[in-house]
Amino acid sequence: MNHWKKISLSTVLVLFVLLMSIKYIFNISISIPSSNIEFSHGDTVSKVNSEYNGKKPKNIIVFIADGMGFGHLSLALQTQQSKKAPSVWQEFDTKGWHDARSIYGPLTDSEASATAIATGTSTNFGHIGIDKDQNPLENIFEIASSHHYNTGIVTDSYIWDGTPAAFAAHIRNEDDARSILEQMAESELDLLFGELEDVGEGDVPEKDETIEILQKRFQLLERSMELPKGAKSTTPVAIIFEEDEIQDLNSSPNLLQLTKTALTYMSSQDNPFILLVESEEMDAASHNNDSKRVLNGLKSIQEALSLVLNFSKQNGETLVVFTSDHETGGLAAVSDFDNYPKMQIKWSTKDHTAAVVPLFAIGPGAEYFVNVHRNWEIGICLKKLITNDVLDE
Numbered sequence: 370m371n372h373w374k375k376i377s378l379s380t381v382l383v384l385f386v387l388l389m390s391i392k393y394i395f396n397i398s399i400s401i402p403s404s405n406i407e408f409s410h411g412d413t414v415s416k417v418n419s420e421y422n423g424k425k426p427k428n429i430i431v432f433i434a435d436g437m438g439f440g441h442l443s444l445a446l447q448t449q450q451s452k453k454a455p456s457v458w459q460e461f462d463t464k465g466w467h468d469a470r471s472i473y474g475p476l477t478d479s480e481a482s483a484t485a486i487a488t489g490t491s492t493n494f495g496h497i498g499i500d501k502d503q504n505p506l507e508n509i510f511e512i513a514s515s516h517h518y519n520t521g522i523v524t525d526s527y528i529w530d531g532t533p534a535a536f537a538a539h540i541r542n543e544d545d546a547r548s549i550l551e552q553m554a555e556s557e558l559d560l561l562f563g564e565l566e567d568v569g570e571g572d573v574p575e576k577d578e579t580i581e582i583l584q585k586r587f588q589l590l591e592r593s594m595e596l597p598k599g600a601k602s603t604t605p606v607a608i609i610f611e612e613d614e615i616q617d618l619n620s621s622p623n624l625l626q627l628t629k630t631a632l633t634y635m636s637s638q639d640n641p642f643i644l645l646v647e648s649e650e651m652d653a654a655s656h657n658n659d660s661k662r663v664l665n666g667l668k669s670i671q672e673a674l675s676l677v678l679n680f681s682k683q684n685g686e687t688l689v690v691f692t693s694d695h696e697t698g699g700l701a702a703v704s705d706f707d708n709y710p711k712m713q714i715k716w717s718t719k720d721h722t723a724a725v726v727p728l729f730a731i732g733p734g735a736e737y738f739v740n741v742h743r744n745w746e747i748g749i750c751l752k753k754l755i756t757n758d759v760l761d762e
């Protein structure tokens with residue numbers, strides 16, 4: 370009797386603990402601190418297995434895949450790896466992550482995160498090239514221009530979108546396309562490739578007016594993307610395509626073609642260069658939980674990245690930093706039990722998440738990105754590499 374009493378007592382206890390843990394698991398709530406946790410940039414620069422250790426880059430390519438998290442990367446690795454060759458992702462010298470955030474905490478948008486990357490300062494949602502109090506922040510393109518670099522932007526999104534704008538403008542209103550375009554035309558930018566969007570709506574100028582603004586600085590190229598020759602070969606250039614014309618590898622133009630033309634232009638100039646390549650596909654597709662578009666977009670990113678990495682390897686003086694500004698969609702590849710071992714793509718939101726995002730680097734200077742914890746630390750590293758300030762040894 371006692372024996373059974375003991376069993377039933379322990380059973381009750383076990384059941385109680387189980388119930389409590391189930392209750393705990395299903396009611397779990399994490400309070401996210403609203404303040405910005407300060408992480409100091411590491412005091413030491415880790416050595417990576419690279420022939421470039423200790424060398425500073427001549428050129429820098431910053432590749433931002435907007436909205437791409439480790440779920441998207443996992444999908445690329447699991448579905449698009451060739452059995453014959455290592456994937457482009459495995460070729461980087463350093464592979465890590467950063468915590469993309471705004472000044473108020475772990476969630477961010479493209480404007481705030483791209484501003485952090487472009488300026489080294491954390492800021493608020495929707496703020497482009499300005500701090501939380503709306504003071505302008507000097508960006509890495511401005512610093513680079515004053516150090517005799519050429520600067521350029523390639524995007525498969527519209528040219529005044531948050532990410533490119535953070536590298537060339539200082540403005541509170543992300544929808545004020547006219548002011549962003551005017552600031553781009555007044556900047557020292559040497560190259561600007563991308564699309565139009567919402568022409569004629571709100572503060573977005575019509576196509577003719579957009580061209581008029583851009584022509585104050587840039588020579589507008591034809592669809593063929595033929596670059597100016599001879600005496601005009603150093604003229605700043607721009608190409609604008611229609612809304613949503615640049616999509617994936619099935620579209621022409623595509624990000625690969627634009628990046629190829631941009632690299633031809635930038636490497637033909639006498640100066641060192643810093644180039645931003647942005648793909649908006651992961652963010653745009655993930656906001657709609659469009660899995661097919663994500664898979665196509667990943668191919669486009671991989672091809673453009675492959676081109677950039679080959680350029681870096683052949684050139685030997687070019688640092689490539691690949692990252693994202695935040696994750697979108699909370700994407701995961703999960704088991705499809707009805708069609709095992711096939712996978713299903715699942716989404717947890719149509720919005721941005723607080724997930725950490727990839728930060729990879731290759732080429733001279735790659736080791737400086739090993740110690741990055743926060744998005745704004747990327748900007749600090751880039752600034753130091755451009756100005757040749759001594760980084761922590």
Ligand SMILES: [Zn+2]
Pocket residue numbers: 436479652653656697721
């Ligand atoms: Zn977004």
